[in-house]
Amino acid sequence: MSKQGASEAGQNESVGEFQETTNPALTGLQGRCPRCQKGHLFAGFLSLAPRCEVCGLDYSFADPADGPAFFAMSIVAFPALGFALWLQLAYEPPYWVHLLTTLPLTVGACLLLLRPLKGWLVCSQYFHKAAEGSIDWDWHADLTRSQNKTGGRAGDAKVEATTTHRGGEGSEKA
Numbered sequence: 001m002s003k004q005g006a007s008e009a010g011q012n013e014s015v016g017e018f019q020e021t022t023n024p025a026l027t028g029l030q031g032r033c034p035r036c037q038k039g040h041l042f043a044g045f046l047s048l049a050p051r052c053e054v055c056g057l058d059y060s061f062a063d064p065a066d067g068p069a070f071f072a073m074s075i076v077a078f079p080a081l082g083f084a085l086w087l088q089l090a091y092e093p094p095y096w097v098h099l100l101t102t103l104p105l106t107v108g109a110c111l112l113l114l115r116p117l118k119g120w121l122v123c124s125q126y127f128h129k130a131a132e133g134s135i136d137w138d139w140h141a142d143l144t145r146s147q148n149k150t151g152g153r154a155g156d157a158k159v160e161a162t163t164t165h166r167g168g169e170g171s172e173k174a
């Protein structure tokens, strides 16, 4: 029999043992966790799980807002309108026919798209490390430091020197 104690002791939180997604669209459409590609993103139809049940990734970073709805509407709108126009022009049915055909088709298509679209956006957010705007103080500190050091002129001098040197070598192109 396998050593239960050893395998439990071997478990840790490291990301290294998981295969992060390289294709956030595909992983998202499948509703999988972007960090391990094994756990599930969703707890309900559209509600996210609090965290991945496999690798423990906290999903609280995820904030696709109305993105899924926007994409679903944008994708469905043209075919739905096309269908409604075709139905109307081809058969000239009474308007209530649209209530039984165009309307459920449109709503159904949007609902079907919402979940994969939300998965895609959440995985993309993880993949691209997208988050609310914040100020990178380290970057600012580095910038200020380097500006003080060079005094802003060193860069120009270097470019001038390089140009002169190139001109001196001359005739590469005859």
Ligand SMILES: [Zn+2]
Pocket: 033, 034, 035, 036, 037, 038, 039, 052, 053, 054, 055, 056, 057
């Ligand atoms: Zn995971």
